[in-house]
Amino acid sequence: MPHNCSKCGATCAGIPLVRPAPDPEIKALLSTNLPPSEAQKAFFRETRRTSESRLADLEARIADAQAKLDGLLQERDSLVWNMQRCTDVLNPVRRLPVDVLREIFAHTMRVAKDSYSVNSGMLSSSPLVGVPYQWKLGMVCLNWRHVLLKYPRMWSMIDVTFPPPPFGSWNHKPQNNRPYLVAAGLLAMHIYRSANHPLQHRIDGNT
Structure with missing residues (x-):
């Protein structure tokens, strides 16, 4: 039968609890209320x-x-x-040749849905900056980052999403411009890293 450890209170299942047999005189006295x-x-x-x-x-x-x-x-x-x-x-991933890594990265361009965006929300005073998959791949490890930086094709696809303004506030002015400046700076660096590779872009206004 499970019982609790006298030290930590943990349940000790499957371990028999062994108690010494009580002295017959003690057992006899405990069964009554008589003084010894x-x-x-x-x-x-x-x-x-x-x-x-x-x-x-x-x-x-x-x-x-x-x-x-x-x-x-x-x-x-x-x-x-x-x-x-x-x-x-x-791990075999460490030994993948650069050309194989580039081919794997190129496949992510077809399925990734992330884009540059600023999620302001209706009541948010600290908007969140969304970034595309290229930046996230570069955060995996130093080797992947080096491969990405030397692969302009990965930076040739640009996806930008402009969030809709809060309901009923078409002339809404953001309380904090810094996230927008951060997103613009990252986008400029993105274009720079594409070098001379032809650009593909998608802009979603959501207005």
């Missing part, structure tokens, strides 16, 4: 005193075993972490 005799009191005091020293010894041994267990668990976690790092380093 003087001889019984002396006996129980002595039993409690010797049990306390035994308990202290067990507590010390348990603490020592727990310390050893904690050390083993820490060593195990360190080994698991190191094995995972080795697995990451040996």
Whole structure:
């Protein structure tokens, strides 16, 4: 039957709980409300005193075993972490040639839906700037970023979405211009990175 650990309260399922059999005299007295005799009191005091020293010894041994267990668990976690790092380093993606990476990136141009946008909302004083997939791919790792920066074709597709103004506010002036300036700066850098590659663009006004 499951029971709770006396130390941490955790449920210990499948582990039998072993309790020492009570002394017959204690068991007999606990079944009544009679006071123990003087001889019984002396006996129980002595039993409690010797049990306390035994308990202290067990507590010390348990603490020592727990310390050893904690050390083993820490060593195990360190080994698991190191094995995972080795697995990451040996990942075949790291060995993909540049031309293969470029071909994979080119396929994302056909399915990606992200665009430059500023999500102002009706009550937002801090609009959010949306950026297309090229920037997100470059954040994966340094190698991908280097490949993207030297691949103008990836920057030849430009997608811009202008959000609609808040309802009934066609002459609405944004409270914070900085997100729009950030989006414009990123768009300018995007065009610069396309170099001399022919541009493809889509502009959605949503007005």
